Amino acid sequence: MHLTPSGCLPTKHAAAPRTLAVKKKTVRVITSTAEFARYVGLARTTVSRVLNGQPGLKAKTIDRVQRAMDETGFTPNAYAIRLKGKGTATIGICMEDLLTPTAVKKLAALQRVFRTAHYTSLIEVLEPGGSRQLIRHFLSMRVEAVVFIGHFPVEELTQRIAELNASATPHVVIDHVGIPNAHSVTLDRAHGMVDVVDHLVDQGHRTFGLLGISARLHGRLGRMHGIMQALEKHGLPFAQSTRSLDHLHVRENDFEYGRILAASFATLKDRPTAFLALNDEIAIGAMHGLQAAGLDIPGDAAVVGFNNQEICAMTRPTLTSIDQQIGETIRVGAEVLLGQIGQPPRAKPILRTIEPRLIVRQSTDPKLA
Amino acid sequence: MHLTPSGCLPTKHAAAPRTLAVKKKTVRVITSTAEFARYVGLARTTVSRVLNGQPGLKAKTIDRVQRAMDETGFTPNAYAIRLKGKGTATIGICMEDLLTPTAVKKLAALQRVFRTAHYTSLIEVLEPGGSRQLIRHFLSMRVEAVVFIGHFPVEELTQRIAELNASATPHVVIDHVGIPNAHSVTLDRAHGMVDVVDHLVDQGHRTFGLLGISARLHGRLGRMHGIMQALEKHGLPFAQSTRSLDHLHVRENDFEYGRILAASFATLKDRPTAFLALNDEIAIGAMHGLQAAGLDIPGDAAVVGFNNQEICAMTRPTLTSIDQQIGETIRVGAEVLLGQIGQPPRAKPILRTIEPRLIVRQSTDPKLA
């Protein structure tokens, strides 16, 4: 999105009168209620009433207008309506990208909820460093609320939330903790990892390879926190029980990243027996890499993914994973957001937590093979 | 999206004055250039000039305005700008859904191209039967062009294209042939299937199971056309060489659909030796189903997917597939669309064809195992 200094969209070209040649004669496209009213033979006021479904109109009049709309294809100018208007019924959705399947799933679900609640979604993808312009664009479009989906630079997002708060625009941050004063809905990843570790320890595992998982972000609700907590519970010393090779490789394509991490792990003499991956893609890549090294899954190595995508049921072996409960996340997210609209700003940030669910499959349980 | 009879968005509530309590005193959010100009101590005209980056302004003045914008968070009302304005620099993108990975990839690529060209994308997902309202919404937002991505009911789409043509709004249909008077960019699926069949015949296959592929749609550029053409070329009688069990099962989840089709095929005594799937998901499900029945891939059965998603390199065996050339598709699509803006309407529909690329992997070539 390109914006002028004002945060608004640039104009592309002078508005040529929109005409269209039809069968040798030029038909002017009707672009205003004034013109349209003249065409129908009614007053502008009356047309406006019909368009807005106001009461006290004869069925005949409504019909006349409807028919004329079909004939001419006239649509009232939304910009004029909303200028005059009482709210835009629009919600801005800021996406980190459109390439993460689970993020897109959330977007799709959210858009559906908003539509049901009679809101239009204004969907934008954040360009690196473009968050200020993006929020200015949303504000200039007078959105009634803003949702953030995905992962953003903490400082930038913090700034943007402050701006939204300053303009009394409601917001919710989906799945991104650690933003001061932000209302958010977050998956309790820590809890998910506790379930995973419990399950793996139960299967006899004592050493864990971490694929793409680190403590950098997240804090209390983060995965690392959960892993440490669970290991402690089982009396396993953290430093000896876990191993990461993330420093060796660059993460571009997740599948490939998982594969190459696994290949490196396969060369270790004291190789961990269980692997926890940041997501399903990395886990699938890791299975590929481990198997290519001649290892059996789960016999020689157990693997756990994250997100429980449909593909998990179709790999060989099928992949144990953690379900994000996207439906629930979006339900709560929408509730938090819509609850703010029309209300006075909250003093305290709202923080809602979603509990994930472990789905055990063959990659960690030999009995299921 | 909910629309009133006028095709516009309903109003949600009366616009309460947006105020915000900050440190005990109530700060009014500035919502107009008039207010803002008063705040800065400049004329509205001057402020407007600064916001639009017009020449002939002192650096000092520009600075003052910039600073005041940062202080107040003021954003000019986009609805007023565009009402007055010369074009909206907005393009409507109509998606069939947000759940098909390749469709979302196209969306992401297209949005990026549009942004680079200084257009904002208005992304909407079509609800069943909601196409008329959707297009009315786009027209009411005065989009400068419309893109359709995905598959739509032919008759509905034909109607919508006619409406867009009637209002002189440019459009392009990505990957959906057979719409009269529609400008479109389409993958030559027939060509793709010719390549597949050539490859498989080369590998010694003479019988082909079709998974989800039928002749219902598409015509000349369709897959079935390509399959028939290639079989004829190799002197293989079509009816004897192909087999479909699509009538036996319901297609909901594609992975599962592929699995269950394959399970049925596995029970046949005269089972085909090669399988062509509608997409990668069905192909992966089919591999799962065939392997579960004890068959070796590609030894007992070859499998080919469609779309060449990243996962194809991570299955066991890796999956031969056809790459859609999404980058090229979107490049051409944007070219076709942007080329129409500001030009007189075309008499003849534009039809551009994209050539797919066969990517051979282990699932069809034992030498790669």
Place this chain on the structure above:
DNA sequence: CTGAAAGCGCTTACAG
């Protein structure tokens, strides 16, 4: 740089 003014396309009382 300022200020007054017209106009974009609507909605909404208001008087008939």
Place this chain on the structure above:
DNA sequence: CTGAAAGCGCTTACAG
């Protein structure tokens, strides 16, 4: 139902 009018928040000549 009609008609005249005010106003939403901008932009853009125009005269100073």
